[in-house]
Amino acid sequence: MSKVTLKIxxxxxxxxxxxxxxxxxxxxxxxxxxGTKYSCGIGxxxxxxxxxxxxxxxxxxxxxxxxxxxDITTIEGLDPAGNHPVQKAWNEVxxxxxxxxxGGQILTASALLERNSNPTDEDIDAAMSGVLCRCGTYHRIRxxxxxxxxxxxGTGGAA
Amino acid sequence: MSIRADSKVMDRRAFLKVSMLASGALLVGxxxxxxxxxxxxxxxxxxxxLYVRINVDGTVTIVSKNPEAGQGVKTAFPMVVAECxxxxxxxxxxxxxxxxxxxxxxxxxxxxxxxxGWDDLRIAGTAACQMLTAAAARxxxxxxxxxxxxxxxxxxxxxxxxxxxxxxxxxxxxxPVPAVSELRLKSRPxxxxxxxxxxxxxxxxxxxxxxxxFGCDTRIEGMLYAVFEKCATFGGRVRKANVEQVxxxxxxxxxxxxxxxxxxxxxxxxxxxxxxxxxxxxxxxxQLKVEWETGHSDxxxxxxxxxxxxxxxxxDILRADGNVEKAFDSAKQVVEASYYYPFVSHTNMxxxxxxxxxxxxxxxxxxxxxxxxxxxxxxxxxxLGIPEDRIHVNLTRIGGGFGRRLRHDFMVEAAWxxxxxxxxxxxxxxxxxxxxxxxxxxxxxxxxxxxxxxxxRMTAFDHHFITFGVNGETVSGAxxxxxxxxxxxxxxxxxxxxxxxxxxxxxxxRSPGHSAYCWAYQGFFDEVAHAAGxxxxxxxxxxxxxxxxxxxLDLERTSGAxxxxxxxxxxxxxxxxANHGLGLAFHYDHxxxxxxxxxxxxxGSNIRVLKVWSGIDVGPVINLSGASNQVExxxxxALSTAQMEITFANGAAVxxxxxxxxxxxxxQAPEIECHFIQSDNSPSGLGEPPIAAATPAxxxxxxAATGTRIRQLPFSRSGISV
Numbered sequence: 001m002s003k004v005t006l007k008i009x010x011x012x013x014x015x016x017x018x019x020x021x022x023x024x025x026x027x028x029x030x031x032x033x034x035g036t037k038y039s040c041g042i043g044x045x046x047x048x049x050x051x052x053x054x055x056x057x058x059x060x061x062x063x064x065x066x067x068x069x070x071d072i073t074t075i076e077g078l079d080p081a082g083n084h085p086v087q088k089a090w091n092e093v094x095x096x097x098x099x100x101x102x103g104g105q106i107l108t109a110s111a112l113l114e115r116n117s118n119p120t121d122e123d124i125d126a127a128m129s130g131v132l133c134r135c136g137t138y139h140r141i142r143x144x145x146x147x148x149x150x151x152x153x154g155t156g157g158a159a
Numbered sequence: 160m161s162i163r164a165d166s167k168v169m170d171r172r173a174f175l176k177v178s179m180l181a182s183g184a185l186l187v188g189x190x191x192x193x194x195x196x197x198x199x200x201x202x203x204x205x206x207x208x209l210y211v212r213i214n215v216d217g218t219v220t221i222v223s224k225n226p227e228a229g230q231g232v233k234t235a236f237p238m239v240v241a242e243c244x245x246x247x248x249x250x251x252x253x254x255x256x257x258x259x260x261x262x263x264x265x266x267x268x269x270x271x272x273x274x275x276g277w278d279d280l281r282i283a284g285t286a287a288c289q290m291l292t293a294a295a296a297r298x299x300x301x302x303x304x305x306x307x308x309x310x311x312x313x314x315x316x317x318x319x320x321x322x323x324x325x326x327x328x329x330x331x332x333x334x335p336v337p338a339v340s341e342l343r344l345k346s347r348p349x350x351x352x353x354x355x356x357x358x359x360x361x362x363x364x365x366x367x368x369x370x371x372x373f374g375c376d377t378r379i380e381g382m383l384y385a386v387f388e389k390c391a392t393f394g395g396r397v398r399k400a401n402v403e404q405v406x407x408x409x410x411x412x413x414x415x416x417x418x419x420x421x422x423x424x425x426x427x428x429x430x431x432x433x434x435x436x437x438x439x440x441x442x443x444x445x446q447l448k449v450e451w452e453t454g455h456s457d458x459x460x461x462x463x464x465x466x467x468x469x470x471x472x473x474x475d476i477l478r479a480d481g482n483v484e485k486a487f488d489s490a491k492q493v494v495e496a497s498y499y500y501p502f503v504s505h506t507n508m509x510x511x512x513x514x515x516x517x518x519x520x521x522x523x524x525x526x527x528x529x530x531x532x533x534x535x536x537x538x539x540x541x542x543l544g545i546p547e548d549r550i551h552v553n554l555t556r557i558g559g560g561f562g563r564r565l566r567h568d569f570m571v572e573a574a575w576x577x578x579x580x581x582x583x584x585x586x587x588x589x590x591x592x593x594x595x596x597x598x599x600x601x602x603x604x605x606x607x608x609x610x611x612x613x614x615x616r617m618t619a620f621d622h623h624f625i626t627f628g629v630n631g632e633t634v635s636g637a638x639x640x641x642x643x644x645x646x647x648x649x650x651x652x653x654x655x656x657x658x659x660x661x662x663x664x665x666x667x668x669r670s671p672g673h674s675a676y677c678w679a680y681q682g683f684f685d686e687v688a689h690a691a692g693x694x695x696x697x698x699x700x701x702x703x704x705x706x707x708x709x710x711x712l713d714l715e716r717t718s719g720a721x722x723x724x725x726x727x728x729x730x731x732x733x734x735x736x737a738n739h740g741l742g743l744a745f746h747y748d749h750x751x752x753x754x755x756x757x758x759x760x761x762x763g764s765n766i767r768v769l770k771v772w773s774g775i776d777v778g779p780v781i782n783l784s785g786a787s788n789q790v791e792x793x794x795x796x797a798l799s800t801a802q803m804e805i806t807f808a809n810g811a812a813v814x815x816x817x818x819x820x821x822x823x824x825x826x827q828a829p830e831i832e833c834h835f836i837q838s839d840n841s842p843s844g845l846g847e848p849p850i851a852a853a854t855p856a857x858x859x860x861x862x863a864a865t866g867t868r869i870r871q872l873p874f875s876r877s878g879i880s881v
Contacts, residue, residue, distance in 0.1 A: 001409075018409065021438045029384060029436035034376040035369020037558070039508050040590045044817045047508060075369030087367040094359040094784040097792055098229030099366035099373075100508040100558030106367060125826035132817065134508045134559050135229050136795025137788070138828035 004065045008033065009077025017064050024048045026064035027074060035075040035103050039132075046131030049104035050074050056108045056130075075103035078110060086110045089148035097135035104131045109145050118149050173278065173339045174200065175286050176207060179332040183215040187287045189279045191263075206261040209276075211240055211283040213291075217311055217325040219244065219251040221280070224262035225272045226255070227362065228530060228557035228564070229792075230846045231785030232272040234360045236280055238782055242353045243284030243345060245308040246324070253361065258532040258552035267530040267560050268667070270749035270844025273781060277842055285342045287331075294330035295322045348779045348837040355837065357784040362556065372556040374528030377514040379583040383412055384437035385576050386444050387586060389429040389596055392453040392810035393662055394421055396428045400449040405432055408446060410439030413580050417572075423664040424598070426542050426571045433580055437587050455662045459501075459806040459813075465659045466604045466625050470497070474623050474655035478641035480707065481651035483610075486619030490610030494690045497606045498679035500872040501804040502599040504814075505668060506822065509558020510593040511569035514585040515577035523550045523578070527570050528557040535567035539574045550574075561796075562667035566598050591815040598666025599805055599812075601627045601637040605679040610651070615691035617702065619651040624676075627665065628658035634665045639676060645684075647711040648702050663807060669796065670847035673748040674854075678801075681744035681855030682870065685862065695743055695859065696725050703745070712747040716776050716838070721745040721754035723834045724774030728756035738762070739769075740863025744855035751848025752776040755794065757829070759860035765880050766861050768798055768829040773849065775833060778840040789845040791831040797853035799823035802881060804873045827881050 006013045006026070017026050027033040027050075036059055039047035043061035050059045051073040078084050082091070086109050096102045105128070112119055112127040119127070124145050133141070176188040188207025190200075199205040212220045221240050227233040233253050241248035256262055264275065288308050295313035296303040299320055306313050314321045348355055365372050390396070397416050405414040411434045419428035430449055434440035487493055514526040523545050529535050532552040540547045557564060573586040588596075603626045610619035626637045639656070646652050668674060688698035703718045725731075725743060735741065738761045745754040754774045759766050771794045780786045799822050806813045814820040858869040861879060869877040 018436075018439060018442065020442070021436070025436055025438040029438065032378050033369075034371040034373075034378065037373075037509070038375070038587070039510065040817050042590075042816055042818060045508075045822075075367075078368075080368055082364050082368045090367050091359050091363040094357070094363065094788065096229070096360060096363055096366045097231075097788055098508065098557065098559045099362065102366050103369050129824040129826045132508070132822045132824065134506060134561075134796075134822060135788075136792035136799070136823070136828070138795060138823075138825040139791050139831050140788070141825060 002065045004068050006064065006067055006072060007070065008072045009074060015064065019063070019065060021064050022060050023050065023062045023064045023067055023072070024059040027059065033074055033076055037100055037103060039101070046108065047101045047104045049107050049131060051107050051111060054111060054114060056111045073107070075107060078107065084110060085148040085152045086113065086144070089144040089151065093140050093144040093147060095137050095140040095144050097137055101131060101133045105133065105141055109141070109148070112145065113149060113152065117152065119145060173282055174205065175282065175336050175339060177290065177332060177336045179329065180212070183328060185213045185287065185328040185332055187211045187283045189283050209279040209283060211287060213287060213324060213328060215325055215328065217250060217323060219246055220254055221251065222256045223253045224256045224265045225276070226265070226267050226530065226532070226554040226557055228267045228560035230267060230272065231360060231782060231788065233362060234358060235273060235781045235785055236276055237361065238353055238358060239277065239280040240284040242351055243281045244288045246311040248353055248358065250311065255554055257554060258536060265533060267557065268562065268565055270751065270847040273842050273844045274750060281344045282339055282342060285344055286337055289337055289342065290331040290334055291324050291327045293334055294327040298322065298330065347839045351779065355780045355783055358782050359784060373509055373558050374514065374526060374555040375509060375512040375585070375587055377526040377555065377585060379514065379516060382514070382583040382585055383433045383435065383580065384440050385431055385433045385584050385586045386437070386440045386589070387429050387431050387572050387576070388444055388447055388449060389427050390451040390453060391595060392451065392455070393664055394423055394427065395451040395453040397430060398450040398452045400430045400447065402430060405443050405447050408443040410434040410436060411443045414443070415579060417575055424566055424568065425538060426575060427568065431576045431579070433576060433584060441589065453810060456810045457662050458808045462602070462659055469625050469657040469659065470604065470606055470623065472657060474657040477654040477656050478646055479653045480646065483619045483621045483651045483653045486651035487608070487610045490618060491613050492611040492690055493608060494611065494687050495608045496683055496686050496870060497604065498682060498870050499604050500602060500675050500678065501806070502602045502663070503668065503800055503803050504594050504597040504599055504805050504820065505561045505563035506594065506820065507559035507561065507563055510590055511588040512586060513570045513573035514583065515573040516583040517578045517581060521545070521549055523574060524553070525550070525570060525574065526553045526555055528555050528564060529567065529570060530557065530560045530564040531567070534565070535570035538567045538571050542571050543574055543578055561669045562671065563597065565667055568596070590817070594815050594820060595812040598635070598664045600668035600675060601634060601665045603637070603675065605676065607683045609683070609687045611687060611691045615693050617645070617649050617687055620645050620649040621653045623655045623657065625657045625659065627661040629660065631658055633658060634661060636665050636667055636671045639672060642711055644711040645680065645702070647706050647708055650707050662810060670748055670850050673746065673851040677744070677746045677851035678854040678858065678872070681852065682858055682868070685742070685859045686868065694731065696721070696730050699745060713752065716752045717745050717747055719836055720752040720774040720776045722774070723836060724754040724756045724772050727774070727832060727834050728758065728772040730756060738864055740860045740865070742856050742859025742861070742863055744852040744859060746852035748851055749847040750777065750843025751845055753790070753849045753852055755852050755856035757856040757860040759857065759864045761861070761864040764865065764867065764878050766864065767827070767881065768857055768860070770830045770832065771853065771856065772832050773834065774836070775849065776836040776838055777845050777848065778838055778842040780835050780837060781842060786835065786845050787833045790833045790849040793849035794831050794853045795823055795828050797850050798827070798829070798857055798881065801854050801857070802873045802875070
């Protein structure tokens with residue numbers, strides 16, 4: 001077991017974890033932060049995406065002990081009230097079907113809008129193609145990202 | 160021929176019960192003769208299978224018996240109540256019921272949630288509204304007819320009086336309960352204000368903020384985490400395992416062998432490892448060494464060889480109309496082609512899991528993302544010897560169903576492990592467990608031969624269907640109804656069937672059967688129309704213009720859905736760019752009529768589906784957003800699944816994760832445009848009907864764009880990539 005201090009959603013947590021435990025399981029089983037979901041375990045589906053210093057990363061393959069001093073944002077921390085423009089657009093466009101992958105989709109989309117406030121379809125496809133959705137909500141993900149971009153235009157960024 | 164079905168309400172013999180709760184809320188319950196005994200009805204002791212509660216703060220709560228798996232039932236149901244009760248739908252919320260026998264069918268499956276709930280929800284909402292209106296009329300001493308209800312209040316237009324519903328609850332509770340036959344139920348799209356509008360899902364706020372809604376999010380004080388290792392070869396038994404060694408690994412609390420049974424749908428043999436965290440259980444699993452005893456070695460290669468041999472045999476005749484051989488002899492043209500689709504997995508984003516707690520009292524409690532919790536409870540009762548009334552099942556949100564969670568293997572495994580450990584345990588399968596221990600949609604081979612007459616009409620259709628079975632009976636998901644079209648649309652028709660014996664677990668997969676064989680039929684129709692030199696739309700409309708004997712589907716509604724999809728796509732009305740192609744297909748299943756037209760652009764053998772236009776007739780649309788979501792998702796599912804294939808070697812599945820079984824990605828997904836025919840028919844569900852025709856519409860468009868006919872799935876077997 002190894003000690004690690006993680007900064008998650010602005011809060012500091014001291015944890016005792018196995019050396020190789022991925023951040024995903026530290027979040028879910030040690031901290032009961034269950035918004036981050038398991039799906040493939042090998043970093044190919046994007047369901048478990050979290051933001052690490054603002055960049056979307058796969059929490060299922062990153063050992064928690066390597067994440068000390070990083071700024072980690074999970075879906076619970078994006079805006080707990082659900083008022084982030086991406087969250088609002090997701091609700092308004094009614095993107096979710098089963099909803100299981102949507103935390104990863106939303107965090108990835110929010111990172112895209114941070115660096116590109118007016119993405120084209122191609123930009124969206126390039127940024128979002130790493131996050132799989134079995135229900136097939138892709139068509140609405142494109143719409144919701146454009147709506148979030150529109151609603152944040154002139155306000156100086158997506159968040 | 161279209162049939163209106165309002166009278167169903169009467170036929171079902173519904174009963175109402177209205178009571179006042181201690182909280183002051185008004186409770187309206189509905190029961191049916193089908194679920195209740197005559198004695199219960201006579202004595203008035205019957206228990207309702209749906210409740211609507213109007214609370215003292217004016218909010219309305221309905222108890223929903225159906226689990227939510229993304230099909231949108233949790234939003235659609237309160238919308239129906241709000242429409243009939245005349246309250247703001249945002250004041251109507253859903254309480255998820257646990258498994259409870261008085262609720263009758265509690266299944267996500269068969270696209271039956273909407274049709275099953277439609278009458279009860281309308282009756283409850285309308286009855287409550289009529290009673291509240293009558294209460295206000297009595298208070299004011301005016302005729303009921305002068306008192307419309309709107310936005311949670313009763314109005315008297317002439318006097319300008321109004322009363323909120325919550326001020327009328329006690330008075331209403333003292334009034335006679337109207338007979339169901341006296342209720343004026345809204346049933347047509349023209350009657351609706353809320354229904355048919357675009358309403359976001361009620362769980363969206365929880366989903367977008369990462370709340371723990373799903374089965375795997377269940378957290379219980381003192382809970383342990385489990386993995387369960389099964390033999391890769393289906394049904395293999397444990398000869399020996401190093402469980403003593405595994406038990407000493409970090410974090411591990413229990414490791415033991417489960418003998419299980421040899422029934423693939425029940426508790427399979429394996430080794431359970433339980434630990435303080437899931438990661439520790441899974442890490443310990445890597446040190447697990449099991450010697451398995453296996454009994455068979457099914458393989459895709461052997462299936463292919465058997466199918467090849469069977470294709471030369473005649474097969475069993477399942478249906479024969481007219482005389483196909485004679486019709487072929489007199490046909491102007493004969494077209495032959497063979498189609499093949501592989502086994503595919505369900506691949507729910509949330510891998511199978513279940514949480515269980517065995518209480519010292521002998522009571523078992525479960526939290527299960529199950530599409531059929533009642534079936535799970537029965538299996539657990541049988542396997543563990545716990546009476547059903549000692550098993551309580553909580554229903555969680557489901558991270559994708561598609562038919563996979565109609566099976567209960569993950570539930571009985573969790574229950575067994577919880578009973579052995581005596582601790583709350585969450586069993587979480589890995590993706591690899593999930594993909595290698597699925598109940599797959601079965602593969603099949605279709606050998607078609609059609610005769611075309613002078614007028615270009617299909618006069619004969621011979622079909623040799625090679626499918627899978629056990630002891631000569633088709634396995635789950637592998638059957639084909641002899642009454643399925645084109646039976647009944649062609650004067651000379653023959654369906655022959657041959658069966659390959661299998662040891663692979665199979666099961667229902669979104670629109671079972673239809674989602675697979677519709678592609679073969681509609682691809683072959685394209686070939687026949689092409690050979691006859693006829694337009695694809697005109698050929699199909701003509702095929703749907705006449706039946707021989709009982710029609711296999713509603714010809715008018717099927718044609719209507721096809722026509723609107725074709726019109727919106729500009730079929731025959733616009734010039735396509737080079738390398739573009741349009742394809743279309745129709746289908747009917749689970750009460751829904753859905754046709755699609757796809758536009759594809761090709762760059763050599765690489766194609767992209769640009770857009771799909773969908774024509775849909777499922778009667779009145781309840782939630783336009785939810786309904787469109789099902790159609791859009793089904794189109795993506797169809798294209799995604801057409802790239803997938805599960806193969807077998809040594810009796811085990813070869814593929815195990817998204818790395819070798821990739822789902823479609825956003826950059827490959829088309830735009831989708833939904834066009835609903837808002838007919839007056841009773842509504843049918845939409846989880847299943849939109850998928851079947853999507854695959855062939857896309858493949859027919861690929862042919863139009865490239866000249867390559869996709870007769871084998873996945874696309875890669877036909878030399879096409881997306």
